[in-house]
Amino acid sequence: MSDVVLSVSEFVSVFNQTLENAYPSINIVGELANFHISKNKWVYFDLKDKYASVKFFATVYKLPGPLEDGLVLQVSGSPSLHPMFGFSINVQSIKPVGEGSLRRAAILLEIKLRCEGLFDDSRKRELPYPPNSIGLITSGESAAYFDFMKIINARWSGLNINFIDVQVQGDRAPEQIISALNYYNSHEKLVDAIIITRGGGSAEDLAVFNNEQLTRAVSASRIPTLVAIGHEADISLAELAADKRASTPSNAAELLVPDKRIVLDHMTRSKVMMGEFLITITSNTRAKLVDKTMRLADIVTQFARELRQSYTMRHQILTAYNPASVLKRGYAVIRSKDTRIIKSVKRISMNDKLDIELNDGFILAKAEHTRIKSKAH
Secondary structure (H helix, E strand, O other), X not given: OOOOOOOHHHHHHHHHHHHHHHOOOEEEEEEEEEEEEEOOOEEEEEEEOOOOEEEEEEEHHHOOOOOOOOOEEEEEEEEEEEOOOEEEEEEEEEEEOOHHHHHHHHHHHHHHHHHOOOOOHHHOOOXXXXXXXXXXXXXXXXXXXXXXXXXXXXXXXXXXXXXXXXXXXXXXXXXXXXXXXXHHHHOOOOOOEEEEEEOOOOHHHHHHHHOHHHHHHHHHOOOOEEEEEOOOOXXXXXXXXXXXXXXXXXXXXXXXXXXXXXXXXHHHHHHHHHHHHHHHHHHHHHHHHXXXXXXXXXXXXXXXXXHHHHHHHHHHHHHHHOHHHHHHOOOOEEEOOOOOEOOOHHHOOOOOEEEEEOOOOEEEEEOOOOOOOOOOO
């Protein structure tokens, strides 16, 4: 083998074939150094430890989010010898490791997304309360799933729960959760709300929910979202991007639906209060009706009394002016031969025949003499 002479390009080709067979993919952990991006597309950096440094090459699409020198990363990639630029590792995936690096990477990403307005309150939507249907995304074997289902079924009935079982930690988790979100958002019949949840865990376990692509997918959902990750103290970027955050999976169920026992108790008390209110209203209405009836009766009685008095007065007047009443008092009515009533002696001539009406009969007379009264001075 030592007698074999290779050209430079042949050596590069043979060396790369050897690397490809021996190390098709390798995982390396180290501290990030010399990180820079060229032309907004190409990424160059080193991973180093106390004794060595290795060069890496990637595209910006492989980045999990903003990075800075000093972070501890685990990088998966394939080693190769470039004909012009020497040895490096072509990156397949990158993830921060260690609580400090995970926290710092999440802070860098939060600053970036917050500047884009991804967490603004103005973007938040109200969740239907209670919803008729929900899409639940979590691990079917997790305590979070059983806690959520136990609480929500105990609190409310008849809720349609569409469940998608996904991994909630590990390299495949972000892709599965994003796929579940896309399913609910593209389905013909949309659910009322999407719930993403998992229980507590280490910083590495919860790092899935600080993934940039997942956080953006939560923010972009056209269905209102509720995200509950970890314990109350844990706040992930996916929770910040959601329309509503819950502190725990159990709290998510409590926020989604009311407690049916409290609702039934409230309905019972409302029914009693409504009955008492109706009794009061009926009693008050009856009292008002009795009062108005009595007042109306008084008005009718007064009107009838006044009408009776008016009738009596008018009757008396008519009686007084009745000719028959006048005749009873000794007066007479004199009519001429053509039956006209004589009101003046000037209307009578000598020998005129007169018809005199008294109270109890008539007298036929003839005028023999007339005399006009002298006027009083």
